[in-house]
Amino acid sequence: MQIGLDADQRAFARSCGALAADLAAGWDRGRGPRDVASPEPSEKDWARIAEAGWPALRLREENGGLGASTVDVAVLVEQLGRHALAAPVLGTLVAAEQLQALGAPADTLEEVAAGELRIAPLLDGRLLGFAPAAGGALAWDAAGATLAFAADGSAHALGDALPAADVTRAMRRPGARVDDASLELRAPTDDDRDRLHAFVLTLLVADLLGTMSAGLDAAVEHARSRTQFGKPIGSFQAVQQIAAEDLVSVEATRSALYSSAWAVDALPAAEALRAARVAKAFASRAGVAVCEDVVQLFGGIGMTWESPVHVWLRRAHTDRLSFGDEHHHQAVLADLDLSAGA
Amino acid sequence: MDFSDSPDVAAFRAGLRSWLGEHLHSYAEGVGHDSAEAVAATHRWHRALAAAGYVAVSLDAAYGGRGLPDVYEAVVNEELAAAAAPPPPPIGHIAHAVADFADPDLKARVLPGLLGCTESWCQGFSEPGAGSDLAGLSTAATATDDGFVVNGQKIWTSGAMWADRCLLLCRTEPDQPRHRGLSMLVVDMTTPGITRREITLANGSREFAEVFFDDVRVPAENLVGERGQGWKIAQHMLTYERGPADMGWTGRLGNVLAAAQEGVRSGRLPADDVLRRRLAAVAVDAQVLSWHVARSLVDRDPADPGSSGSLDKLLTTRVEQELYAVVGDLAGAAQVVGDQRPFGEYLWSRAQSIYGGTQQIQRQIVAQRLLGLPRG
Incomplete structure (x- = not known):
């Protein structure tokens, strides 16, 4: 390993x-x-x-x-x-x-x-x-x-x-x-198609990871400098608890990305696609959830056009939907894992 | 990037699998901690594992280990889980505390029994007044001419009812700031003045106990490391308490998931679209958890392994509690009427966010030490 x-x-x-x-x-x-x-x-x-x-x-x-x-x-x-x-x-x-x-x-x-x-x-x-x-x-x-x-x-x-x-x-x-x-293209084999699909899903996970981690880092920086009640808001437990769970999501997404990216080149195509679906399902939900928390941690300023916060949330939503959100991949995985004869 | 086994790890794994194939059936029956027979079966199982060389493999060979990297500990945990075997003895962190801090004489006296599993150990840390706030503990070890006299109370001491020895975190320097006033002692559990009282958990489990110390005399040579070093040793232990064992726990959650999936496939557990989707969603989370735990073993921050352990525990908590919630809902009425073992397992999943540092404390550690948010 x-x-x-x-x-x-x-x-x-x-x-x-x-x-x-x-x-x-x-x-x-x-x-x-x-x-x-x-x-x-x-x-x-x-x-x-x-x-x-x-x-x-x-x-x-x-x-x-x-x-x-x-x-x-x-x-x-x-x-x-x-x-x-x-x-x-x-x-x-x-x-x-x-x-x-x-x-x-x-x-x-x-x-x-x-x-x-x-x-x-x-x-x-x-x-x-x-x-x-x-x-x-x-x-x-x-x-x-x-x-x-x-x-x-x-x-x-x-x-x-x-x-x-x-x-x-x-x-x-x-x-x-x-x-x-226009080009003469060949019909892909099942393996080619699955590996291509796994590759694309993996890149979307990577984009989600970058987006959510940028948002979280900015929110943490904001929470360190913004003061209310005479203290940085990042010293309040309610703020810390949100940010901590977001870091859990970011780091878990990183683990999923590493595994999925390794799998594209190392595992049989069907297994690589399965890993990529798992990673995309996880990252789609986590990415948007973290970016929504970033909006919350920034408070009102995060709802302004001037702030970068909405740019991250917009990008995360597009990554999430593209090539299937968590519900889409969960449904596919449910069919793979739970159908009689699977 | 490579999530697969190196040839050496693969060979070790194959050897362990074949040993399990040959020996597991002779030892796995009746292992537990809810009766004297179950505890005896546990001890037989641990001694068999130790004799075969699968206990504390990461410890230096000079102390009875095999000097292997942490990943081998993880393989032991993982393979035992995959074979639905009882877990290995949870002693890696205690062994490392003794091996890395105790003087040669103490090591020579206690490590063979610990690693051979001929002596059973418990870990006396938590107190009624010091749970999340562990450094505030008050069990006192007062220095005398030839050692210490211990007075106080420990709680949530796993395995204390049958332990031969206790690794005790106690206060020896009441004048020092609280983190610097602690020391680690090895206490013989047969010493006069020790009283144990079993705690029965909400799910009926009898693993835990309270331990009372009334003028318990501990010889000076049972001090691990130096006086005032207790907190440092406890932090060091945290490095070894999680990590490899997480692989085993994750594997056991995987078994629970696989059983639920099989139940749905076979039609034994009726599942509508909502339940199927929830099961698929938690399967996603469980897979990501196992990737994450593997990554944590080899890619963690060596400067602060404890804090990344907090992060891992938060992820485990999420997955475990949702998994048992879904499994319970799949069981439907059978969850509340009939065999109550599954309900007991669900109840135990609720403890995941309490033991070993509550979810709230873990989040605080992550927020302050990993994200650098200021203390309140």
């Missing part, structure tokens, strides 16, 4: 965190919903993201990528969540992994890896999974993307961003089919 990040992974987390923080500092949530900045990165910012190798991270070397492990990708994604990064890195990673799993040609993937082709994944309208075709689908974390591919290989242009809870990521409807960009 070697559970935890090694020295290289810790160093990678620090460098990802530094870049994410720098990029996030350039995004302005404005003074209200009407002047919040778009999550579409500037050309310069996207070039920095491509330069850092983030879009290429998971792609295999023959596809122009870096061939990173799922644990490494999770290390990056946790930092995206931690800094509520308003740039479509997660969407790119998810779309790239889907195309790679479905056997997309290397030249297309090389363009994605280099940041030249900007793509977003297409999800079904309920956000439960990849869309089989473009009808009724949603392009997910699609700010700045020029194309989205459905599982049938059809390429689609993308419309304007839809109104959405999450202000750091954009959802867009696929539009006209772009015939000369």
